[in-house]
Amino acid sequence: MTVQRLATVLACLLVCVPVYGAQEYTLVLIGGRVIDPETGLDAIRNVGLVDDKITTITTESLTGRDVLSVDSLVVAPGFIDLHSHTPTPLGQRYQVQDGVTTALELEAGAFPVEDFGYYLRDGSILNYGASAGYGNMRNQVMHGIRQPHLADPRETLGWLGRWTEFRGLFGQVTTANTKVADAEERAELRKLLHEGLDRGGIGIGLPLDYYSEGIDNDEVRAIFEIAGERQAPVFVHVRRGINGDPAGLREVLALAKDTDAPLHVCHITHNAMVNIELFLREIREAQAVGVDVTTELLPYTAGSTTIGAAVFGRDWRTIFNIDYSDVEWAATGERFDQTMWDEYREKYPDGQVIHHYLKEDWNRRAVVEPGLIVVSDLLPMFTEDSKVAPHNGAFARVLGRYVREQGLLDLNTAIAKITLLPARRLERLAPAFVHKGRMQEGADADVTIFDPATIIDRATYQNPYQPSDGIHYVIVNGTVVVRDRQFVEGVHPGRRINAS
Numbered sequence: 328m329t330v331q332r333l334a335t336v337l338a339c340l341l342v343c344v345p346v347y348g349a350q351e352y353t354l355v356l357i358g359g360r361v362i363d364p365e366t367g368l369d370a371i372r373n374v375g376l377v378d379d380k381i382t383t384i385t386t387e388s389l390t391g392r393d394v395l396s397v398d399s400l401v402v403a404p405g406f407i408d409l410h411s412h413t414p415t416p417l418g419q420r421y422q423v424q425d426g427v428t429t430a431l432e433l434e435a436g437a438f439p440v441e442d443f444g445y446y447l448r449d450g451s452i453l454n455y456g457a458s459a460g461y462g463n464m465r466n467q468v469m470h471g472i473r474q475p476h477l478a479d480p481r482e483t484l485g486w487l488g489r490w491t492e493f494r495g496l497f498g499q500v501t502t503a504n505t506k507v508a509d510a511e512e513r514a515e516l517r518k519l520l521h522e523g524l525d526r527g528g529i530g531i532g533l534p535l536d537y538y539s540e541g542i543d544n545d546e547v548r549a550i551f552e553i554a555g556e557r558q559a560p561v562f563v564h565v566r567r568g569i570n571g572d573p574a575g576l577r578e579v580l581a582l583a584k585d586t587d588a589p590l591h592v593c594h595i596t597h598n599a600m601v602n603i604e605l606f607l608r609e610i611r612e613a614q615a616v617g618v619d620v621t622t623e624l625l626p627y628t629a630g631s632t633t634i635g636a637a638v639f640g641r642d643w644r645t646i647f648n649i650d651y652s653d654v655e656w657a658a659t660g661e662r663f664d665q666t667m668w669d670e671y672r673e674k675y676p677d678g679q680v681i682h683h684y685l686k687e688d689w690n691r692r693a694v695v696e697p698g699l700i701v702v703s704d705l706l707p708m709f710t711e712d713s714k715v716a717p718h719n720g721a722f723a724r725v726l727g728r729y730v731r732e733q734g735l736l737d738l739n740t741a742i743a744k745i746t747l748l749p750a751r752r753l754e755r756l757a758p759a760f761v762h763k764g765r766m767q768e769g770a771d772a773d774v775t776i777f778d779p780a781t782i783i784d785r786a787t788y789q790n791p792y793q794p795s796d797g798i799h800y801v802i803v804n805g806t807v808v809v810r811d812r813q814f815v816e817g818v819h820p821g822r823r824i825n826a827s
């Protein structure tokens with residue numbers, strides 16, 4: 328080494344080291360109100376991101392390649408939706424504009440689980456994943472139908488194919504819903520359940536109410552036994568009784584207690600109805616004796632499904648405590664009478680209806696329940712001229728209506744219900760969630776930045792294709808997908824999340 332070279336190296340040690348040592352942030356968020364529901368942080372901070380990680384949260388000034396000034400805005404962990412039925416580009420577009428950075432299909436699930444990303448083959452805007460869908464397994468075992476069944480019917484049949492696919496979501500009009508399984512079929516179903524979990528299914532999706540006639544007590548117990556053995560949560564749409572009859576809830580609570588299966592009760596007000604207080608109490612009592620049970624709220628006052636759905640073959644007016652005039656034909660907004668109902672159910676079993684059967688007070692009661700998670704239950708979105716009526720905007724709705732307008736709960740509690748609590752529900756089975764739902768150094772760079780003074784949902788059942796307002800920036804794995812309240816075209820930073 329020459330003297331000159333040595334001098335250069337020494338000079339470099341003095342001058343270059345601080346430069347090499349300085350953190351080069353790919354993205355910096357300046358001056359936002361950073362809220363982390365786990366540590367209780369709620370303060371003005373600067374946030375530095377390096378690629379797909381949050382690396383610095385500080386009061387010091389930061390510089391980086393891309394700098395967003397976010398003062399007067401809330402910087403929260405990206406919202407995690409445990410209950411979304413729309414893994415489609417259009418659905419994802421609306422979900423990120425509602426602040427969602429991870430959307431999961433856990434109630435219905437998918438099988439084969441790995442087929443779930445079918446519509447996202449050109450890239451995913453947000454993080455996504457699915458449970459092992461028991462209904463899909465049943466369709467396969469009883470009918471040899473592999474669902475979600477791929478390309479052909481949907482792509483070649485256009486809208487008809489899409490309806491076929493939507494129907495397949497819960498399989499409501501096949502005998503897979505009503506046929507009681509024989510011994511051989513039960514053995515095969517158990518095998519497929521293990522297979523679904525082995526292949527990364529995030530728990531088990533059990534839309535039990537749709538299969539009420541077909542699935543008997545032994546079959547449900549077998550599902551819970553496997554869930555207990557594998558410590559995989561079962562996401563259940565419980566069997567629906569008359570006007571909030573708690574028998575369906577009690578069935579799954581007892582099974583969870585017996586088998587040690589983690590249990591998540593879907594859209595509680597939609598099943599509890601007038602008995603919301605009773606349902607919440609029984610869940611708390613189960614938790615108190617060690618049952619690993621959680622629940623969720625879909626913050627709307629109607630349900631939406633096909634007119635051919637199993638429940639409408641039963642005494643649905645008593646079950647929901649409504650009449651024909653409380654049900655809307657989604658395509659036109661018309662309300663039914665008996666003649667129209669009988670005709671449409673016969674002719675268009677796959678047509679979408681919106682049945683208005685909930686009271687806003689039940690949602691208001693549920694949303695303040697400690698530990699309760701908020702979800703969207705967003706229906707599939709394929710095209711904006713679709714006749715499906717998704718309720719889009721659940722997260723902005725909770726932050727705008729229940730937090731700001733009605734003051735039912737504080738902002739930090741509401742944020743926990745859409746970030747930390749869903750992450751915790753899943754992190755034992757899917758460790759990827761240890762790094763989500765938090766604004767902490769080392770966490771994944773999934774971030775939602777919104778204005779608490781203006782955030783609100785704008786979509787309605789009649790006009791569902793309206794993005795939420797007040798969401799300024801959404802960041803998925805370090806990439807900005809909503810910037811200055813505009814959806815960013817052509818970026819696909821989302822990743823698939825599996826159970827480990």
Ligand SMILES: [Zn+2]
Pocket residue numbers: 434534564593594
């Ligand atoms: Zn459901």
